[in-house]
Amino acid sequence: MVTGNKQPVANDMKAKLLPTVLALTLFSSVGFAQIKPILKAGIINSSWKGEAQQTLTSLTDKAEGFIDTRNRTGFYAGGAVDIPVADGFSIEPGLIYTQRGYGLRGTLTINAIKIDALNARATAQMHYVDLPVLLKVKPAGGFTLFAGPQVSYLVNNNLRADVNVLGFSLLNTNLDITNQFNRLDVGVTGGIGYESESGIGLSAAFEKGFNRLDKNQSFRVFNQGVKVGLTYKF
Numbered sequence: 397m398v399t400g401n402k403q404p405v406a407n408d409m410k411a412k413l414l415p416t417v418l419a420l421t422l423f424s425s426v427g428f429a430q431i432k433p434i435l436k437a438g439i440i441n442s443s444w445k446g447e448a449q450q451t452l453t454s455l456t457d458k459a460e461g462f463i464d465t466r467n468r469t470g471f472y473a474g475g476a477v478d479i480p481v482a483d484g485f486s487i488e489p490g491l492i493y494t495q496r497g498y499g500l501r502g503t504l505t506i507n508a509i510k511i512d513a514l515n516a517r518a519t520a521q522m523h524y525v526d527l528p529v530l531l532k533v534k535p536a537g538g539f540t541l542f543a544g545p546q547v548s549y550l551v552n553n554n555l556r557a558d559v560n561v562l563g564f565s566l567l568n569t570n571l572d573i574t575n576q577f578n579r580l581d582v583g584v585t586g587g588i589g590y591e592s593e594s595g596i597g598l599s600a601a602f603e604k605g606f607n608r609l610d611k612n613q614s615f616r617v618f619n620q621g622v623k624v625g626l627t628y629k630f
Contacts, residue, residue, distance in 0.1 A: 438625015447615040470495025543586030597627040
């Protein structure tokens with residue numbers, strides 16, 4: 397009797413598994429076909445918001461009342477995947493290398509002879525790996541709106557410092573200041589884009605970090621930047 401019951405049990409299991417197999421097959425043939433890889437590259441103009449000037453001054457004793465601040469222009473490059481979740485909506489996780497930073501510049505001018513007597517610069521050159529997860533809305537005509545959280549990991553941070561007096565270089569050095577900054581930054585990013593039928597697109601985005609950059613929590617300093625770049629969807 398035990399042997400006689402095996403065939404009905406096997407048929408029952410096949411009947412239960414068949415819908416699952418069909419669903420997985422359909423998802424593999426349709427769902428995965430709609431997932432599109434994307435390449436991204438462009439420029440970023442980044443800054444520090446908060447007590448940025450005090451932070452850099454504490455790292456390099458080169459500024460004494462004649463300084464102004466400077467954003468850093470760098471580049472970013474990486475990839476992402478566009479995963480449709482509904483009509484006109486998709487999720488886009490990515491992995492992006494991004495240059496960020498901030499700088500100070502000081503100039504002391506001798507007005508009588510109209511020349512720069514002393515020029516000093518200090519720039520924090522930061523290198524991050526970003527992991528954004530974006531929700532994309534596609535209203536019409538190839539235009540997209542996107543926004544979402546972003547986690548960034550600081551790989552390296554160099555302080556580039558140089559001092560010139562009457563055109564002669566007195567100092568030109570790079571200092572590794574990575575250990576003085578928090579490795580992890582959590583923030584948000586969002587913007588607008590356009591995707592053509594050929595796969596080539598444009599995007600512009602704003603980003604803001606919420607974690608203090610200073611590892612010792614001495615200053616309220618946060619990353620902020622604007623990105624403009626090209627995209628290519630396969």
